[in-house]
Amino acid sequence: MSLHDRSGLGxxxxxxxLVVIRPDQLNDLIARLGDLGYETKGPTIGDGAIVPGAVRGTSDLPVGARDAQSPGRYRLEYSDDGHLFEWAVGARSWKAEFFAPRERQWRAVIVDGTLRFTEPTKSARPLAIIGARPCEVAAISVLDEVLMxxxxxxxxxxARREGLFVVVAECTAPGGTCFCASMGSGPSAGPGFDLALLELDDADGHRFVVRxxxxxxxxxxAGVSSTSATDADVAARAQALDRSINRMHRHLQxxxxxxxxxRSMExxxxxxIAERCLSCGNCTLVCPTCFCSDFRDTTDVSGAVERTRTWSSCFDLDHSYLHGGPVRASTSSRYRQWMSHKLSTWWDQFDTSGCVGCGRCITWCPVGIDITEEAAAIRGDDEAARAVHVEEEAR
Amino acid sequence: MSEISATDARPTLAVWKFASCDGCQLSLLDCEDELLALAGAVRIAHFTEMSRTSTDGPYDISLVEGSITTPDDAERIQQVRRDSRHLVTIGACATAGGIQGLRNFAAEGAYAGTVYAHPEYLKTLETSTPISDHVAVDYELHGCPIDRRQLLEVLLAFLAGRRPAVAGHSVCQECKGRSNVCVMVANATPCLGPVTRAGCGGLCPSVGRGCFGCFGPSQSANTISLADQLSRNGATGELVSRLFRTFNANAPVFRAESERQSARGDA
Known part of the structure; x- marks a missing residue:
């Protein structure tokens, strides 16, 4: 046993x-989680993007992948360096794992003149996510406050959230639309993870510092062999996180x-913004914290009734439909609702920000509307208006 | 005409065809698992794709497929309306004028002259127009073809006296619900999904194709902004115009955008 070998000392x-593992040992970690009964999922490559998928070993992870992200644009490129987490954030968040896009709530049938209700059975197998990003872990905490x-x-x-095991992959390669540093949700992991990995590949080789x-x-x-992190590992980890912050060029004040x-409702x-906004709802659907849903009761030919919850969006006219019509009939009012909820009224409602700075709403907006740019513009207009007001007061 | 039992209290259903391909009314027969139960819940009084037996109106629900393209049909739809308690139009032809609505953009007789050896035998109108241009319509179900589950939902809703659970939002909501990766953002594929009404379940993007706009404009379609983005991604005005000129070419929002794009003159 070498000086730093922690196997058996787990x-x-x-x-x-802080300990250090090599790629083979990360493979062992994934296998161990599987052996412990977890359904293991993580980032995978699918349809030209990084998306959540089944991960049974490191080869299922986005090996060598790099993502180029900008407003309304996403492309994957590949390197042969074998790095597993050298990309920013995937196309989809982990929201769907706990909050399914479509879920039957109950079904009722009439048996002998009596309504009989049945609810779908829930999967009992706990989930382990390997390679969630710090912003995604922060988003799960935000969703917990709302939905749990x-x-x-x-x-x-x-039911699905309970027992979740999170292996977070701290960020060393922020993307073109990331602004987690502004939101305090990355690039290093905050609370809410079980293990945090930071990928390094330098003179000391390809390895992961595990927190x-x-x-x-x-x-x-304890069941995975590892070595204690050396001072050099600790320093390299800190440098990588600093570099990550410095490489993040998008900010939200x-x-x-x-x-x-x-105070900017008018x-x-x-x-x-409404001139560009498609009102398609993509920003809300890719957002890791947007939780709006719709409940629909339907009947079938046999007379059975079903209640289904589906994802909805504040950009859908039907979402604010009350008698007589939608409350938010204009696109400008719907965008305002979304953005001001995310960044302002979420604080009133849940005492936290509704935005974690993952940048998905910017990348996956088909026309590339940028929430940080819009917030800055509104701030600029507000400051200009206040300057005029001060001038008028002085006269 | 067949005899009707005086004791049959089932609501009556009639299915009517105007200028169309029959695909939408066949969606009713595609409801294979539910067809027998549906036939128990309604009396199918007129449906020539299913039976030559036909009974006179009035009918509780009429499903109307197809657009108005001939003087005779412009008359016939008036009678269908008079005979129907509820009139529901189904499909892009009936709700927007259909693919045959392309004639609305061409010189009179241009298409007929291309297709028929002797167009002089035809007696048609200059335009292909939706049913709602001619008579009051109680409900419009969109799609080319319509989705059979939505058709069933509309019929069941009318039978139960409730509002049909049919969405008016964009295809994107269904696409994302299916966990698709956006073909426009990830691949610059021209896609009408953000301005198209949901209903197909995000069919084309699920196989890597852009949305063709089969279900027509969504409730709040911003075609100008989408067209601008398609242009930034390299599409010419002619291409964008063609995207909007398919099955729902005559839907007002799509029509206006295709005309705007044609006027760009950068073919």
Missing amino acids: PNLDVED NGACPDTGYD VGTARGAEVM TEGLAALLA SPRWDQ
């Missing part, structure tokens, strides 16, 4: 301990932002 690992701990818990959310987040994470790592948006900018 049970002594504590929260916040909030006033109206979602049927099924906590233990929970006692459960320590237990799992959050200071006073909630109040700014709250900003002319909303109408300007």
